[in-house]
Amino acid sequence: MSNKIPIPPVFTHFSCSDSLDFTDEVTAAILSRQIVQHQHGGQLLAASQKYRIPEEDWIDLSTGISPRCYPLPQMPTRCWQRLPEINDGLETAASAYYGSASLLAVSGSQEAIQRLPLVLNRDTKKLRAGIVSAAYHSHQQAWEKAGHEVVVLDSSDVNDTIAALDVLIVVNPSNPGAEQFATQTLLDWHQQLSAKNGTLIVDEAFIDSTPEQSLITQKPKTGLIVLRSIGKFFGLAGVRLGFVWATPDLLKKIADKQDDWSVSHPARWAGKQALKDRHWQQQQREFLKHQSQRLKSILEKNIVHKWQKNKHEVTLKSTNLFVYMQTSSAEKLHTLLARRGILTRYFDNPHALRFGLPANEAQWQRLEQELLKIDSRF
């Protein structure tokens, strides 16, 4: 049997024949691209190949991850050598930071997103899960993959629909939509669901800038699950660490489905340092607040005000980590910026772009210059 595979179009600029040997490095790249297909932001290598711009020349605004990450000290060699153990101080640091001990460490909140539809399965009964849009697409994927029925809702439709739902998933503040939900609204929804044995899942991956808005309280509540991430506010997405806050029986069900070493020793060590450093966290809150205001104001000045004058519909919403721009020209603007080496995240339903924060002053200047060049009759 031949061990040759065809080359997908994205790789055709490589100087080689129309099929490859399984042993070479290019084949490894092609195979891994075919096997692992993520739809997340931050796919800089793919953008670099598509637009033929070297990786180092891009301004990557395609994620909501803080460009300023927690400055981790040198990691002790034992973290690489020894298997992870619980109660190494991570759980204590997490319970002090989140304000409750009823937590389970997971390998990014993504792990919990994928496990929850399996864990909440009631006697193999198919559940009806409502997801408030625009929400991080992995929620919908995970619930559909587990065979449940998914209803995608506008926040304004929740009150009319909640009686027919078993589970409601809300991302607060929402990503990408940047919508913020009042604590009382969420608690009312939780009450309505838990009264009929239902569950409210609140994904708080982007809430660390405004921790007072979190639903986490010291004592967990039946029918309420909160997800937290170390990736966004701390800028440590590569560490793969997050937490689930829920009642202990539910945490046990998730833990039973976890790999024994789902959170690596380096991740546990890094997370512990970041969660303990209150001084840095306070500085980071101030920093992100200032940076997101700057981003919002340059987008308002260079796009929104100009476009609105020309009756071109465009709206902005923001969190402290990204700005969400809704406009029918989103795809066109995404492509135009990408051709100039600025990567944003494009969403097609509704048509919108997400702009993350530039990483340094040079990037801020370049972004503003490029935005300035965009024609007001775009």
Ligand SMILES: Cc1ncc(COP(=O)(O)O)c(C=O)c1O
């Ligand atoms: C809203 C939301 N929740 C959860 C995640 C998963 O994050 P992580 O697994 O890094 O904690 C993401 C990632 O982009 C996200 O946007």
